[in-house]
Amino acid sequence: MPNKKKILVLGGTGFLGTELVKILPEELDPYLFSRNESNSEIKHISGSITDLESLNFAFKDIDIVVNLVGLSPIIKPKDDMSYSKVHVQGMQNIIEAVRRNNVKKIIHVSALGADKNSD
Numbered sequence: 092m093p094n095k096k097k098i099l100v101l102g103g104t105g106f107l108g109t110e111l112v113k114i115l116p117e118e119l120d121p122y123l124f125s126r127n128e129s130n131s132e133i134k135h136i137s138g139s140i141t142d143l144e145s146l147n148f149a150f151k152d153i154d155i156v157v158n159l160v161g162l163s164p165i166i167k168p169k170d171d172m173s174y175s176k177v178h179v180q181g182m183q184n185i186i187e188a189v190r191r192n193n194v195k196k197i198i199h200v201s202a203l204g205a206d207k208n209s210d
Contacts, residue, residue, distance in 0.1 A: 095120040099149060101140060101185070102159035104131070107200065111157065124149050140181035146188035154195050158185055161202025178202070 096119050100108045103123030112121050112133055123135045138145030140160055150156065160177060182199075189197050 096154040097122060097152060098155040098157065099124055099136075099153045100157045100159060101125070102161065103133075103135070104128075105159060105161075107159045108157075111159070119155070122149070122153070140184055141176055143184045143187060146184050147191060150188045150192040150194055153192065155198070156185070156189060156194050156196070157198045157200070158182075159200050161200075 098115065098119045099122045100111060101124045102108045103112065103121075104125040104127045108123065108125070109131070112123065112131070115121050121133050123131060123133050124138055125135070126137065126139050128135070128137070136145075136149045138149055140146060140158075160181060185197070188194075
């Protein structure tokens with residue numbers, strides 16, 4: 092199918108990202124973006140949302156960005172990623188990369204309040 096829209100799934104190797112790419116319509120050309128390697132046959136770009144330059148590289152010619160990146164405020168990450176670094180600086184970088192690369196649409200899924208006790 093010519094002129095498929097390119098969709099980049101941030102956090103694409105996580106639980107939500109893995110499931111999302113399975114159900115994307117055929118008219119979308121999916122790419123995964125994550126810090127972790129991917130065993131998927133879908134095109135993968137390694138990087139971090141805390142690194143603006145890796146986002147700029149990944150966002151080139153992308154039509155839609157889906158942000159599924161999330162750290163739990165309860166679970167301590169194994170590396171230097173802090174909750175605020177990912178959810179504040181990371182989101183600022185995503186917005187800047189979207190602006191610089193004229194991405195047409197962004198879909199953001201928040202990790203905040205994602206538990207049974209949230210309102």
